[in-house]
Amino acid sequence: MDLEGIVEFGRKRSLKAMVIRNLVLQDRSRAVRALLVSASVAGLSAVVGCETGPGGDADVTRGHDHQAPLDDSGESQAHSGDAKVVPTEPIEVTVPGTSVTLTMQPIAPAVGAPFYVATTEATWDLYDAFIFNLDTDAGESTEASDAVTRPSKPYVLADRGYGHAGYGLLSASPAAVERFVEWLSIKTGRTIRIPTEAEMRYLLETSGIEDADARLASGWFEENAEYSTHAVGSRPVDANGIHDIWGNLSEYAIAPDGTWVVMGGSFIDPVADVGLDYRIPFTTDWNADDPQIPKSPWWLASNDWVGVRLACDP
Template sequence: MILSSAAIRRWKVCSGCLMSLMRSSAHSASTSGVLNQMPRFAILLGCVLTIAVSAISFGQETTPSEQAPPKTPTSGQVWVQDIPGTASSLIMRPVTLPDGGEMWVMEREVTWNLFDVFIFRLDEKKKKSSPDSDAVTRPTKPYIAVDRGFGHNDYPALSMSLQNAVQFAKWISAKTGRTYRIPTVDEWKMICAQAAIPADQLDAYAWCDSNSEEKTHPVAKKKADALGLHDLYGNVGEWCLTGGTPEKPEGVLMGGGYESPENALNCESNQPYDMMWNDSDPQFPKSVWWFADAAYVGIRLVCTDDGPTKALSNSKDDDHGDE
């Protein structure tokens, strides 16, 4: 068997301790009573036990959690997706499809905790990225504080374009080896129907114009719905796909945001893209990654678990330069 480095160190220290105590005990046995020998025997016993434990742990070097394979989703069960190279994980909750199949949806909206890693390439700086995730085109850094001063840690990421959101989903897919993406509008409506948020209890479930104080709030502070999801209504609107192509996706916001009136919080209301979302952007051309005037745009991903994603290394073809 192969000893772990820690076990070898413990063995050497305790072996030396054991030999020293044995010599000391033999030398003083003729001049000391039994009671005077008790401390030495206590230490001696501790060394013996330590060596025994070390022997049990031979060959048991631990493996960094980043190298552990992702957990396999189990039908009907909540599961947690660790994101390698980050301190973040996604709580995924099951949703039943009309054909009896299943998909999983994030319990919470994407927060800055994870989105910052994507934007600022923090995984690359810590050398915890992978070739696939490195190949995914990432947005340019925002030129303004896109959190608007609302808050950062555990607050929903916001103001990203649909292109930005799609690239984020590709990055998560490359990181995990699973298929993560922006939901379609029909999928979001299906999720919303199963969430069954009571229309007469919106204050308990959503941050909107009547209780938000004109700002976003940390995720999961409101009551969970029937699916166990938080903030499906309010806080930030969630990008959903309506069509387009992988290179030029088209979509709308669903669920309403912190500025939305309560009558706009339902499974049908949507907010299409508006050029005014970037009206005050001084850049030319205006950013394709960030909105200067839309602090209510956010993301919630779904996982279809179609197995490892492919062709992500070709996503550089979608590069739009430094816009």
């Protein structure tokens, strides 16, 4: 697909999402419908506040400077003399000042560097601690973590009414996610990052979920999600010991050139349209409905189907 085709595809997805959402709202209670319609009409203007961060902040998610993740060819980015640390057991990563502990599953590709990956998509429980400075309130912050630029705070339904506690973070922009993983890395003392595209593809390829029927049994798609995200971990784990690698929310990955793509499909996608070739580049069209000038760098007013999975180097 050429660039023009990709852009048109993204525009059609945004339109489809808005149409389906409006249809579903007709069947929801008046109170919930009023909240969601209010957020839609406002273009999520409060959610996508115009606070901006200073230029030059560290970008810790690009992959190329981390401990040898897989590149797009599946080859390790490590130098030939580097020792290869092969994790064999899951780890529990606590995040001081929050109630969240990240369970990270070891992944050891036959080719390329091993890594850890979170067993579920990142949740609002953790992201709330970041954007609302809950770690500071708990007395568990440091000068370094406090120095990280945090996104503007939402004042309407950032979760679109789908669910909050235990549900996957959605609508965060790449800029916001960069700050999020920077903050997490400082808080935990580990290199927390977004998976590379090659790592994400490996997770999909080795999930043991081979066809549409298996994906419906293990993930949330247009056919079974009732146009809503679902609580993370509510479907069985796959062959790698992780949940929702297919469906629920499409997940960010970092392409070889440092740009952002999403993979794995989401709750608005027909399961037949989701496979290993499902790869959608980030586009600013995902924030087209933001009425502010300039548009928010932190929230995606026109996208409610992209989430975050965290990775970690050994």
